[in-house]
Amino acid sequence: MRLPNGTGPIGSKPGIPGPRSVLGWKMNMLRFFRSPFAYQRLLYDTYGNLVALNQGDKPSVVFAFGPEHNQQIVTNPDFFEISSELVKVPKETVLGQLFYHNLPLMSGEKHKQHRRLMLPAFHHERVMRYGAEMVRLTERLTDEWQGRAEIELNQEMKKLTQRIALKTLFGVANEEELDEMGTLITQMTKSILWVTLAPVNLPYSPYRRALRVAERLNVHIRSMIERKRSEPDAADVLASLVHAHDEDGARLTDEELVGHTFTLFVAGHETTANALTWTIFLLSQHPDVMSDLLEELHGAVGEGEPALEKLNSLPLLEGVVKESLRLMPPAQIGARVTTASCELGGVTIPPNTNVYFSQFITHRLPELYEEPNRFEPGRWSTMRRTPYEYLPFSAGPHMCIGWGFAMQEMKVVLSILLRRFRFSVVPRAVISPNLVMRPVNGMPMRIVPQDGKFGREPVRGTIRQLVDW
Ligand code: HEM
Structure with a gap:
């Protein structure tokens, strides 16, 4: 059986490139959780648009970057399912009623x-x-x-x-x-x-x-x-x-x-x-x-x-x-788990593999967005993108x-x-987003009644690697 959009059964070329850590794939996941943006960037720049964190020969986690992979993953929910692993509360309890x-x-x-x-x-x-x-x-x-x-x-x-x-x-x-x-x-x-x-x-x-x-x-x-x-x-x-x-x-x-x-x-x-x-x-x-x-x-x-x-x-x-x-x-990465062996980008992915697709990387591909790290709202006056090239709310x-x-x-x-109000960041504040795009140290802002006297304040933190200005 072959799935739409190029996903299909086993039998394609094996092996997905990716970092191999002697301490195992969990060590690499730790690096991802610690610096989600820099780590995704590193994976993409080093290994390309399909990257595996392996356990032995088997991929435990696959990062699939770019619009084509986004489409394959989000439009095939029978093969790429949202994992319920995280919610382990017993169904019959009052908690189960909230979470199930x-x-x-x-x-x-x-x-x-x-x-x-x-x-x-x-x-x-x-x-x-x-x-x-x-x-x-x-x-x-x-x-x-x-x-x-x-x-x-x-x-x-x-x-x-x-x-x-x-x-x-x-x-x-x-x-x-x-x-x-x-x-x-x-x-x-x-x-x-x-x-x-x-x-x-x-x-x-x-x-x-x-x-x-x-x-x-x-x-x-x-x-x-x-x-x-x-x-x-x-x-x-x-x-x-x-x-x-x-x-x-x-x-x-x-x-x-x-x-x-x-x-x-x-x-x-x-x-x-x-x-x-x-x-x-x-x-x-x-x-x-x-x-x-x-x-x-x-x-x-x-x-x-x-x-x-x-x-x-x-x-x-x-x-x-x-x-x-x-x-x-705010949802800068999406997660799925494979329900059966299937093919992604010409490579076989075994069942029970965690597959991540990345809004963060997709939204900063230079072939889709000129000067991708710049805040240029004017670009949207003429630009149209497909649901898999621009997906802050996901797709499918x-x-x-x-x-x-x-x-x-x-x-x-x-x-x-x-x-x-006129908002200005407290000068030299440390502004760094975490995995779920929350500013980890908050966002301290000075406010005054709106007077139109706009100016930029210097800031520190990882935001400086994420936005060019
Ligand atoms: C800027 C604000 C928001 C963003 C960026 C956002 C983003 C997302 C994304 C990316 C997904 C799909 C996740 C996936 O494919 O794995 C999703 C699903 C969902 N969102 Fe939002 N969301 C936002 C606001 C809201 C609001 C205001 C509501 C409700 C009042 C809402 C309710 C839901 C629900 C119920 C789902 C699950 C849909 C389904 O599985 O069929 N979200 N959201």
């Missing part, structure tokens, strides 16, 4: 059916309806910033995207409930690592604590589900999921609703917070672009509330967001369901914050 029912871990018909049921909540008109809350909550944040001279931007963006997610996903009724849910979900996401590494239910263990938080979260989400049943017109995502049904009447069960909403929250808020953080950082380091963008925003929006339709027709705002997601994609059946939501959220937030 989610789109990334589903496949085949079940994935298609659930995605179909969820899609209406992310249609353009629905996302436009969430816009009013995005505006209100961003303005609430700017009120909280009054009188402050310095902020940690990444933390503030996380606070904001969390509030937006809670309001638009669950329709949380009041600010107190909003913050309480936020705290519970933050505690839960912080425990994920412990839950996975040491699922031991002993008194005072992190796992026991996680179980308690999961119980409270479950109770909260289930009571919201009940509330939505009696509110057919509610405009939030959960309400849409509660009322969604197939032509043959199939609906999501309560357990599935809990899992999906929890996943939407986790998948949606930190990625968007990191994307906003890097966009504001890049703008603060590119005074000319910032000045042009402010002019575009003032021309279109003036002083008042941004009209959502208008924001979608601003070419520079669109270019700024796209260019930021190109250079600093598991492509981000919330991409339109995220794009609108970023445009709304930027249009408000940039007109109110």
Whole structure:
């Protein structure tokens, strides 16, 4: 059997180049986790677009770089599956209810059916309806910033995207409930690592604590589900999921609703917070672009509330967001595991091999992007790229369901914050992104009321190897 797009069965040329460490492939993975960007660059520059970290003769991990490999991997989910290895919580526990029912871990018909049921909540008109809350909550944040001279931007963006997610996903009724849910979900996401590494239910263990938080979260989400049943017109995502049904009447069960909403929250808020953080950082380091963008925003929006339709027709705002997601994609690498022997780029990959595809490397290929390390939003005014050449939201059946939501959220937030404040990085701050594109030391920013006096501050950190200016 031969798969589409050139993937096929065993029988092709064996052997994939790659570094061989006497201490084994795990040593090389450690190097990857420690310096994800420099290490990917080194692998690509040294070994080419298919690189293996071997255990004996067998590849344990394969890095597959470039648009063709991206396409083969993301469009063939039967052979390249999203691994469930990381989520090792027992299914029958209350934790299992939060972690098992989610789109990334589903496949085949079940994935298609659930995605179909969820899609209406992310249609353009629905996302436009969430816009009013995005505006209100961003303005609430700017009120909280009054009188402050310095902020940690990444933390503030996380606070904001969390509030937006809670309001638009669950329709949380009041600010107190909003913050309480936020705290519970933050505690839960912080425990994920412990839950996975040491699922031991002993008194005072992190796992026991996680179980308690999961119980409270479950109770909260289930009571919201009940509330939505009696509110057919509610405009939030959960309400849409509660009322969604197939032509043959199939609906999501309560357990599935809990899992999906929890996943939407986790998948949606930190990625968007990191994307906003890097966009504001890049703008603060590119005074000319910032000045042009402010002019575009003032021309279109003036002083008042941004009209959502208008924001979608601003070419520079669109270019700024796209260019930021190109250079600093919050999901900078994607992971799959092979379900059977298959062929990738003419080479046989055995079953159970971890295969990584890289948005980071693809987005910086000089044959696709001239001067790839430069922040040039203007390039998007004429440039078109295929879904495998530009894929901040991935592509194929598991492509981000919330991409339109995220794009609108970023445009709304930027249009408000940039007109109110001028941001400048604290001089000589150390700015370094980690594996999931979070600035490891935060993003310390000085803010003053917007006065148009833009200038670039010197910074240190690994960002200096990632962006040319
Ligand atoms: C800038 C912000 C965001 C980025 C960069 C991003 C990126 C991604 C990527 C790369 C994937 C696919 C992963 C893969 O192929 O392995 C994905 C999937 C997903 N994202 Fe997002 N995302 C963002 C915002 C959101 C938001 C706001 C939501 C929901 C409100 C969301 C919900 C999801 C869900 C549910 C999936 C799984 C889809 C499936 O498996 O069918 N994301 N996202």
